[in-house]
Amino acid sequence: MNGPTRTRPPESQPGEGPLRLTGIGASPGLAVGPVVVLASEEFAVREFPIEPARVEEEVAYFERALESSRRDLEQIRNGIAAELGETEAAIYDAHLMILDDPELRRAVEEGIRQHRRNAGIVFRDYLSAIAARLERVEDEYLRERRADVLDVERRVLRYLVGGGQRGVAGITGPAVVVAHDIGPSDVALLPREHVLALVTEVGGRTSHSTIVARGRGIPAVVGVRGAAQSVRRGDLAIVDGERGTVDLRPDEAAVARARTRRARLEAEADELRELVALPAVTLDGRRVELAANIEFPSDVEHAASVGADGIGLYRTEFFYLDRASLPSEEEQYRAYRSVAERLAPRPVIFRTMDLGGDKVASYLGTTHETNPFLGYRGIRFALHHPEVFRAQIRAIYRASASGNVRLMFPMISDLEELRRATALCHEVAGELDRTGVAYDHNLQIGMMVETPSAVWVADHLARESAFFSVGSNDLTQYTLAMDRDNERLAHLYQPLHPAVLRSIRRTVECAQAAGRWAGVCGEMAGDPLTAVLLVGLGVDELSVSCYDLPRVKAAIRAVRWSEARTLADRVLSLGSAEMVEQALRSWGEERLPAVAHPRTRT
Amino acid sequence: MTQSEVVVVNESGLHVRTCGVFVREAGRFKAEVFVRHGDTEVNGKSILGLIGLAAENGAMLRIRADGPDEEDAVRALVKLVEGRFGNMP
Numbered sequence: 157m158n159g160p161t162r163t164r165p166p167e168s169q170p171g172e173g174p175l176r177l178t179g180i181g182a183s184p185g186l187a188v189g190p191v192v193v194l195a196s197e198e199f200a201v202r203e204f205p206i207e208p209a210r211v212e213e214e215v216a217y218f219e220r221a222l223e224s225s226r227r228d229l230e231q232i233r234n235g236i237a238a239e240l241g242e243t244e245a246a247i248y249d250a251h252l253m254i255l256d257d258p259e260l261r262r263a264v265e266e267g268i269r270q271h272r273r274n275a276g277i278v279f280r281d282y283l284s285a286i287a288a289r290l291e292r293v294e295d296e297y298l299r300e301r302r303a304d305v306l307d308v309e310r311r312v313l314r315y316l317v318g319g320g321q322r323g324v325a326g327i328t329g330p331a332v333v334v335a336h337d338i339g340p341s342d343v344a345l346l347p348r349e350h351v352l353a354l355v356t357e358v359g360g361r362t363s364h365s366t367i368v369a370r371g372r373g374i375p376a377v378v379g380v381r382g383a384a385q386s387v388r389r390g391d392l393a394i395v396d397g398e399r400g401t402v403d404l405r406p407d408e409a410a411v412a413r414a415r416t417r418r419a420r421l422e423a424e425a426d427e428l429r430e431l432v433a434l435p436a437v438t439l440d441g442r443r444v445e446l447a448a449n450i451e452f453p454s455d456v457e458h459a460a461s462v463g464a465d466g467i468g469l470y471r472t473e474f475f476y477l478d479r480a481s482l483p484s485e486e487e488q489y490r491a492y493r494s495v496a497e498r499l500a501p502r503p504v505i506f507r508t509m510d511l512g513g514d515k516v517a518s519y520l521g522t523t524h525e526t527n528p529f530l531g532y533r534g535i536r537f538a539l540h541h542p543e544v545f546r547a548q549i550r551a552i553y554r555a556s557a558s559g560n561v562r563l564m565f566p567m568i569s570d571l572e573e574l575r576r577a578t579a580l581c582h583e584v585a586g587e588l589d590r591t592g593v594a595y596d597h598n599l600q601i602g603m604m605v606e607t608p609s610a611v612w613v614a615d616h617l618a619r620e621s622a623f624f625s626v627g628s629n630d631l632t633q634y635t636l637a638m639d640r641d642n643e644r645l646a647h648l649y650q651p652l653h654p655a656v657l658r659s660i661r662r663t664v665e666c667a668q669a670a671g672r673w674a675g676v677c678g679e680m681a682g683d684p685l686t687a688v689l690l691v692g693l694g695v696d697e698l699s700v701s702c703y704d705l706p707r708v709k710a711a712i713r714a715v716r717w718s719e720a721r722t723l724a725d726r727v728l729s730l731g732s733a734e735m736v737e738q739a740l741r742s743w744g745e746e747r748l749p750a751v752a753h754p755r756t757r758t
Numbered sequence: 759m760t761q762s763e764v765v766v767v768n769e770s771g772l773h774v775r776t777c778g779v780f781v782r783e784a785g786r787f788k789a790e791v792f793v794r795h796g797d798t799e800v801n802g803k804s805i806l807g808l809i810g811l812a813a814e815n816g817a818m819l820r821i822r823a824d825g826p827d828e829e830d831a832v833r834a835l836v837k838l839v840e841g842r843f844g845n846m847p
Binding site: 254282283285286290484 | 768769773774775776777778781782800801803804805806807809810812842843844
């Protein structure tokens with residue numbers, strides 16, 4: 157991993173001039189404000205002897221600390237469960253089990269009774285020894301375990317030696333919170349009305365704390381090495397949760413620029429907020445279903461708050477990646493059901509597992525391949541693991557009883573593949589019928605169109621698929637024969653290439669001929685101008701990130717469908733992506749000046 | 759006493775939540791349960807002990823139980839590890 161990028165020589169001292177640190181943009185938003193450093197909690201755990209007469213009192217004192225910690229943890233656990241769901245809350249069940257650990261209790265009691273040492277010191281020694289064993293190895297999983305052990309240690313020490321809440325409760329004014337690390341429980345406790353942004357030295361996009369920050373709408377940059385050492389309380393900071401940058405002690409011009417940019421984003425957000433309850437409909441009445449792409453069950457609230465018509469792409473890989481073992485049908489069912497319930501009557505499209513390629517779950521036997529994107533991935537992988545696939549399909553079917561659920565297969569490139577996958581769904585439906593389990597008998601089963609072969613047999617596929625959703629990222633890579641992870645080919649990643657646009661048009665036409673609907677759920681749909689073009693190509697649905705959704709809606713509402721169709725016809729006659737981009741840009745400058753400028757987030 | 763060896767097959771090994779599942783399962787039995795990894799043996803009903811084993815994917819564990827239902831305990835726990843801890847997170 158690279159260290160922070162510094163705009164000043166590394167010998168610059170903390171607290172001096174401007175300094176830019178970079179990390180991982182983990183939760184979007186731009187914030188300007190004073191820094192509050194949450195120092196790693198240093199508990200002054202003193203050792204003192206316990207007089208024989210006070211032994212029982214000390215044991216009782218320890219028991220009370222555990223009991224108070226348990227109450228805190230249960231409260232946090234239930235709060236997280238209510239705010240983000242049971243899956244995210246599960247880690248606290250394990251934390252609660254640590255409080256109940258028989259060896260821990262035995263060791264502490266023995267330390268007090270036989271060695272006459274105070275509870276605080278015995279307790280800390282015991283947990284530190286375990287944390288130290290996990291420290292020896294440079295392994296991400298082990299570090300996570302250590303963080304969990306230390307989280308529990310801090311919680312109990314707060315009661316054993318005092319020292320308070322590590323400043324979380326002490327945040328009483330606007331603050332950019334900087335910490336070496338922050339436990340998910342502390343993120344959950346941050347006062348939302350004061351906290352402008354969160355910056356941590358450790359963590360990744362999928363760590364528990366990050367998920368909680370995103371869920372609470374707190375802009376966050378994580379993995380910023382050296383952040384806590386580089387700041388002093390009161391330093392001004394500009395945090396960009398989109399780009400993953402933290403500007404410390406910026407000069408006045410930079411602050412002014414950031415404030416202007418934030419004011420523009422806020423003004424725009426205010427305007428866009430007025431659109432939340434309004435439909436994505438063109439001036440001449442063409443209604444487009446504008447849905448959101450989500451990945452975590454906790455993203456649902458965000459999707460609802462920006463006025464999504466539904467979820468057009470629920471990426472279920474979340475359940476399979478970054479974890480130790482296969483998710484059970486039950487666990488998936490609970491998560492899918494809660495999403496379906498919260499969105500009902502709006503539809504939710506669950507895309508079945510798209511593993512393989514760059515998404516490797518080694519416990520399922522996925523391995524690294526020479527040509528992963530042309531390899532064992534998506535539906536190919538799922539059909540080779542029918543039991544795993546079946547469990548997911550059952551979970552989705554069962555969830556369909558609680559809302560408006562649709563199911564979609566990834567990476568279909570052949571009619572037989574679609575038939576095999578659909579047959580599995582019918583088997584599942586038969587099982588559920590036989591066992592009297594409820595599900596939606598009208599559940600739509602659709603597929604993604606992401607391969608050129610699917611485009612060319614789309615007429616056949618459309619007869620057996622309830623809908624199409626174009627996955628434009630993969631369709632672009634496969635159509636243009638360019639690896640989108642190869643940096644040297646980045647300039648060839650052209651979703652506006654006529655070959656891609658013609659593929660989309662053909663897909664839409666085949667869907668229409670069969671009386672089906674067609675949508676687009678790739679990145680390109682999130683660009684307002686491109687979204688207008690897609691509407692002109694005849695797509696019925698667009699699914700975009702929650703972040704892009706309001707601007708896309710504004711663009712659709714500002715144009716006529718007739719002019720979008722004319723635009724689409726015109727660009728389809730052009731010969732290269734550059735020509736399409738040029739035509740699109742000049743059309744946009746004339747018709748949609750508000751959105752024609754480059755995205756404000758770039 | 760009954761004992762058996764088992765290899766940790768889930769990707770991230772004995773992490774906090776899998777240890778929790780193991781402890782819960784071990785707690786169903788009257789027998790005392792011990793888990794050895796390398797030179798370290800810990801109480802199988804202690805989540806901290808298991809976490810401290812730092813057992814990764816591929817680690818060989820020796821599970822040993824002592825008590826009236828020791829055979830059932832070892833069988834159930836081996837099955838749990840082999841079955842990736844009941845497919846829980």
